[in-house]
Amino acid sequence: MKALLMAAGKGTRISRYIEGKPKCTVDIGEISLIEYTIQELMKRGVTEIALVLGYHADDIKELLEKYDIRYYYNYFYDVTNSIASLWFAQDFVDEDMIFMNADVYLEPALLDEVFKMQESPVLVSDSSRKEQADYKFYYEDGQLIKFGKQLEGDDISGEYVGVARVRKDFLPVMMERLQELIEKGEHHRWWEDVLYSFVGEQPIKVRDIDGMFWAEVDYVDDYERILQSRGYEINYNVSIRKTMQVI
Numbered sequence: 298m299k300a301l302l303m304a305a306g307k308g309t310r311i312s313r314y315i316e317g318k319p320k321c322t323v324d325i326g327e328i329s330l331i332e333y334t335i336q337e338l339m340k341r342g343v344t345e346i347a348l349v350l351g352y353h354a355d356d357i358k359e360l361l362e363k364y365d366i367r368y369y370y371n372y373f374y375d376v377t378n379s380i381a382s383l384w385f386a387q388d389f390v391d392e393d394m395i396f397m398n399a400d401v402y403l404e405p406a407l408l409d410e411v412f413k414m415q416e417s418p419v420l421v422s423d424s425s426r427k428e429q430a431d432y433k434f435y436y437e438d439g440q441l442i443k444f445g446k447q448l449e450g451d452d453i454s455g456e457y458v459g460v461a462r463v464r465k466d467f468l469p470v471m472m473e474r475l476q477e478l479i480e481k482g483e484h485h486r487w488w489e490d491v492l493y494s495f496v497g498e499q500p501i502k503v504r505d506i507d508g509m510f511w512a513e514v515d516y517v518d519d520y521e522r523i524l525q526s527r528g529y530e531i532n533y534n535v536s537i538r539k540t541m542q543v544i
Contacts, residue, residue, distance in 0.1 A: 305351030430456035
């Protein structure tokens with residue numbers, strides 16, 4: 298099992314609140330988010346972990362200097378999206394994989410569930426967040442049917458969590474599709490779009506984690522939810538800049 302984490306983007310929606318630092322470097326209680334994720338992956342036996350860096354790459358590398366991490370670089374992060382990051386790291390993708398956005402926090406029990414999943418390829422969704430969902434999934438019998446921010450009403454089964462598990466036997470097909478999309482100039486898309494492109498051709502599975510705790514650091518309230526879940530109080534009497542420290 299390997300893990301590839303996407304950490305190249307700037308995070309424009311929250312950047313001004315965290316002094317322009319990468320989202321994955323926020324302090325979630327005496328540890329940065331990215332260091333927490335790497336420690337939890339290693340606890341579960343993942344010995345090969347790679348990050349795709351771009352925006353403020355040195356800040357992330359400095360945080361992780363004591364870990365044996367492999368790095369790839371998307372130097373075009375400001376004019377591409379994470380599909381380009383996946384393309385730059387393609388030579389790392391050759392075993393059973395966990396793909397994950399580096400700005401996502403997963404509670405330990407949720408990570409345990411990811412490691413138990415036998416389906417492939419499988420994307421993780423949370424049906425308890427239909428109302429608050431940002432990127433939405435509609436699925437039936439554990440199979441992805443529709444996806445996108447535009448879904449409404451009964452076309453929403455849950456919110457995409459930001460993590461996928463893909464077994465080795467699917468990777469050649471997946472990486473061939475990645476190459477096709479890149480050659481077509483589709484570098485503005487997310488890495489998940491490679492998997493979405495198979496919908497209607499072959500099953501793309503969805504595992505519903507129904508209310509287990511996770512959060513993607515896109516907005517201030519996402520960050521607050523992480524701190525609260527870990528037992529840290531938020532001091533509303535100080536500025537959000539001071540509250541939202543980065544290591």
